[in-house]
Amino acid sequence: MDLTGDDFAGVVDVFGALTRAELGEACVELAFKRGEDAEAAAFDDGIDDALAGYHLVRVADHGADADDPLLVVGPAAFPRLPEGAEDLPHIMDVPDRIISDEAVARAAEERFREDAVVAVEAGDDDRIADLLDVSYDLEAWGPVELGEARTRLDDAG
CATH class of the missing domain: 1.10.10 (Arc Repressor Mutant, subunit A)
Known part of the structure; x- marks a missing residue:
């Protein structure tokens, strides 16, 4: 499947x-x-x-x-x-869970910043392009500001 x-x-x-x-x-x-x-x-x-x-x-x-x-x-x-x-x-027996939007946004932002560093250091143009796209989705999705990271990705790509 x-x-x-x-x-x-x-x-x-x-x-x-x-x-x-x-x-x-x-x-x-x-x-x-x-x-x-x-x-x-x-x-x-x-x-x-x-x-x-x-x-x-x-x-x-x-x-x-x-x-x-x-x-x-x-x-x-x-x-x-x-x-x-x-x-x-x-x-399935899965407990109800409540996760704050802030915790989710913070986790996504941290992961994004880590991924951006790895992509830039590796010179991975495809991943950099993907992350640039994701940066806009991420900003629209949660309370994060990725302008500086996006500039670094732009400069590296």
Whole structure:
């Protein structure tokens, strides 16, 4: 079962926030509903791609007593609900979670700044172009200011 970043975002959106393990479990449940046998690890690369593309954002500092960071819908996502995903809250026992918009925006901004440094140092023009696009999405999505980072990316690209 192939899922896009928007599909992963749709699954997360059904719950509001999921740990990575919970997202993997949700994907296994979706595969099962489609008559496919899959293990959570089969979705690791797709989840990594969704994180790299800012379809998902990892929030470690979410103020809850949790060992795992939570994944939330990111600024580049257009969440799409995969077939059968609407039943997941009835299948899985996932606690209700409330994460402040500030914590989510801060996590996304920190990740963006780290990614920008790596892309500039590597001279990765494709990643720099992707991050420039994401910077506008991120500013529209949350209370962050990325003008200075965008200028550095522009100068490097």
